[in-house]
Amino acid sequence: MVYDPKIVSSRRDMLKKSAALVAGSAALVATGPALASEQCASKQPKFDEIYDLIIVGSGFAGMSCANQAAQDGAKVLVIDKMPVFGGNSTINGGAMAVAGSALQKKAGVEDSVELMVSDMLKAGRGMNDKHMLKLVCDGTAESAKWLEDHGVVWKPFVQHFGGHSVPRTLQTRESSGSGIVRPLIETAKKHGVKMYDKTEMRGFVEDDNGRIIGIKVQSGYFWPKTKTGTPKVFGARKGVVMATGGFGRDIPFRQIQQPKLTDELDSTNQPGANADALKQMMLIGANPVHLDQIQLGPWSSPDEKGFGTASQFNTIAVYPKGIVVDVRTGERFFNELADRKTRSNAILTRRDDQNKPVYPVGFTNAEGAKRAQTLGWGLKYDVIKKADTLDELAKLYGMPADKLEKQVARFNEFVKKGHDDEFNRPLETAIEMKEGPWYAVRMWPKVHYCMGGVRVNTNSQVLRLTDDKPIPGLFAAGEATGGIHGASRLGSCAVAEGVVTGRNAAKNAVTQTAAKLELA
Amino acid sequence: MVYDPKIVSSRRDMLKKSAALVAGSAALVATGPALASEQCASKQPKFDEIYDLIIVGSGFAGMSCANQAAQDGAKVLVIDKMPVFGGNSTINGGAMAVAGSALQKKAGVEDSVELMVSDMLKAGRGMNDKHMLKLVCDGTAESAKWLEDHGVVWKPFVQHFGGHSVPRTLQTRESSGSGIVRPLIETAKKHGVKMYDKTEMRGFVEDDNGRIIGIKVQSGYFWPKTKTGTPKVFGARKGVVMATGGFGRDIPFRQIQQPKLTDELDSTNQPGANADALKQMMLIGANPVHLDQIQLGPWSSPDEKGFGTASQFNTIAVYPKGIVVDVRTGERFFNELADRKTRSNAILTRRDDQNKPVYPVGFTNAEGAKRAQTLGWGLKYDVIKKADTLDELAKLYGMPADKLEKQVARFNEFVKKGHDDEFNRPLETAIEMKEGPWYAVRMWPKVHYCMGGVRVNTNSQVLRLTDDKPIPGLFAAGEATGGIHGASRLGSCAVAEGVVTGRNAAKNAVTQTAAKLELA
Structure with a gap:
């Protein structure tokens, strides 16, 4: 395996190296690439494997993205650092808020995208990113059907969850998100999506123009034993989608924003739900919004x-x-x-x-x-x-x-x-x-969901802190993003968000011009 | 003037360059310094001017820091980008919450540091950084006297501001923060502090170990005409203190966190109160807390x-x-x-x-x-x-x-x-x-104060996102920091914070081992 570490970022380095060393790297960021390239001749990296789209995370957002991208003709890789796929998405209630479902019509419930937006804005105390919120609500009815086409089976009745002004929640027959993730994994594999578990993303690879063209991973990694596994570099011709979830189980990080969320408070999240991926994105200039908005499940x-x-x-x-x-x-x-x-x-x-x-x-x-x-x-x-x-x-x-x-x-x-x-x-x-x-x-209550995350636009592109423009080649979907829910997410809106934004990221990523990448 | 741009950061570059270029620089951050130095031989920078301490910003925090550092024997430079010194500090009410003042005793008011902490915790909805909060409240009585010794004259009575459980607010005779900033500027100059207005900080200089050893500035700059002035590089043997205030007048940035704070809402802040300095710190790995906690003055x-x-x-x-x-x-x-x-x-x-x-x-x-x-x-x-x-x-x-x-x-x-x-x-x-x-x-109401900012420890050192350890040589004080006030700052606690943390930053910065720097 050959890779060129010079332009490959390393999360392990960033997160574990001494203070002085990490800070030392920073001067080079701010130097700007023009200066950097004068100074350091960069080489085109070589990749162990090359795909059109690489998706980090295999929950609702990641698997919806993978299926959509594969259907749109892309060669897709999904990685997950944990030994099982699905993340938090497999250990929740599998409930999805949908504005205008067939089950609502059957039950005589009148609903609309506007009403759902208005309910979520109210819960979000008006802090919501209205463009993203509209995009999510607008996509729920079609996405609920799309899920059915992928083998998801809903209970035959619609439920009324807290904060929603009408019954609009569908729930899987299994009362679990695994009723969504499992069929999505099956159909993804059928469509040729490659899936690696025990594979942790540890840094981004960029080309000389600052476009994200791949990731560095630790393959065969046994979480949380940081020294296990082998480093590899995967290329992504059309983009990387971060569907990496929230940081509800990262107690030190959540307490920096909310000191009261001590280890006395349990979490509904899986143990891998930490802030590592968020930090990686912030280190390359992503703009974090609403990090202190952390939801407790009541x-x-x-x-x-x-x-x-x-x-x-x-x-x-x-x-x-x-x-x-x-x-x-x-x-x-x-x-x-x-x-x-x-x-x-x-x-x-x-x-x-x-x-x-x-x-x-x-x-x-x-x-x-x-x-x-x-x-x-x-x-x-x-x-x-x-x-x-x-x-x-x-x-x-x-x-x-x-x-x-x-x-x-x-x-x-x-x-x-x-x-x-x-x-x-x-x-x-x-x-x-x-x-x-x-x-x-x-x-x-237990810590359940991070409303905060990286800021994205309606193409699901990650936006930069400095100028609010997209970081080329970098997409994010689901809980990893911030702003859609504002101060408080309503129940059953995370599945809606994950599925709709995951598919949205895929639809936009596949339209990108493919970068020319070389195998090692 | 000679400077080596290779290890000098450039805010102008970061904030203004094209998307691709800015993102391009990021790959190098994450590369880590070990890799970077293999790749790019760094040169020791030369400086136009060298000080022990450079303070960016000339409000309550900056001028308190400058006076304290000068009294402790340091050679100090204060810069401010605006054509007048003092920032927002000169255009507020000049009111300072003090636990245990002589005026309280005279009025028969019983108060304590614990009571002030408890009032601020209540207003802050428990989101406060308790260590920093205690440090601030603990320092108020001594700092109020210290201000008197520097020529500040308080009104002869103590006031009861909203949210405080007892009257504890002193106010300058002038009912303005200029009653604090003006005498502090006078005494600073007497103690040999150099002060440059129209001088904008545009990036950090680090040594090979990642220690902040100076700043790049634009000298003779007419805000907001970005192309005016001349670039210079100033060295700081013991550290740089960011006393750069909040971003209340940065409408696009504040709306990213709080969409409702549109341009329909006026602000009490001076026009230079934007997020540029905050972004600079975040780009070198500072950890932003509570950015969405933005206070309206009622x-x-x-x-x-x-x-x-x-x-x-x-x-x-x-x-x-x-x-x-x-x-x-x-x-x-x-x-x-x-x-x-x-x-x-x-x-x-x-x-x-x-x-x-x-x-x-x-x-x-x-x-x-x-x-x-x-x-x-x-x-x-x-x-x-x-x-x-x-x-x-x-x-x-x-x-x-x-x-x-x-x-x-x-x-x-x-x-x-x-x-x-x-x-x-x-x-x-x-x-x-x-x-x-x-x-x-x-x-x-009008937008008045940003509770959020960079995370610091009780030595006023800026802490890193990745591992919560100090960025060597980098300090912050006053509104530029986040966490002390939690969700809502009580009235007259900003002066308390600025003065106490400014002096605290000085006291800790002057004890640092001096870096060996060379003039150009």
């Missing part, structure tokens, strides 16, 4: 690790069809269908006088829980508890039984008359909870 | 440009001693002593059905306005209006007179009993407003 449980069984149970059962109460009072304390930021913030206020968490309890009854596929597992692992009566439920969690009964009766009254006098929660999907058995979980 | 008026006369009038008269009402109802709608974010957000909600601003009106009576030094100018320019009776006041702004009278009576009742039943505003400094004449202004 549906997780402290009684299990990660996304677990509670997240799906709460999303499909407790939040739309049950209530959440403070165990000390047995009373509700927030709108259970507010956006994620509002709900997480509300839950995090439940603390004792030592500032220790007092975990609220969310519950519904058998009718409310009937569509919750993780109920069985949750009960098995003792994360979800069952009680035949409210009195028994109160005892399980040390709640005042009389107050709890009053609260349920009061909520049922609201459902009956169609208005929540206390927290103005939309009640379209709510039910009167008249009898047990009851199913309940303790709740505490 | 005390400005749409009836004049910039900071104007209303800001001081509202700060010293309307907010502590008067009330702010919606002109359509004549009623209060927020706690007038809440932190700036809360107040600005409240004001921005006053809009008509076309989403156009409905400017609220703030007012107090003659007794409340007696300490407002800008009252005369405000009246002269017709920004502040006078009315003999509430009825007349109501007519001036088209408010319902009966409701306005009821509101004033109701507020007076709150003051009398010592509790604001509606918005829980602290009433220690409030007065019963029993009779006219009344003084009033229309209010609308």
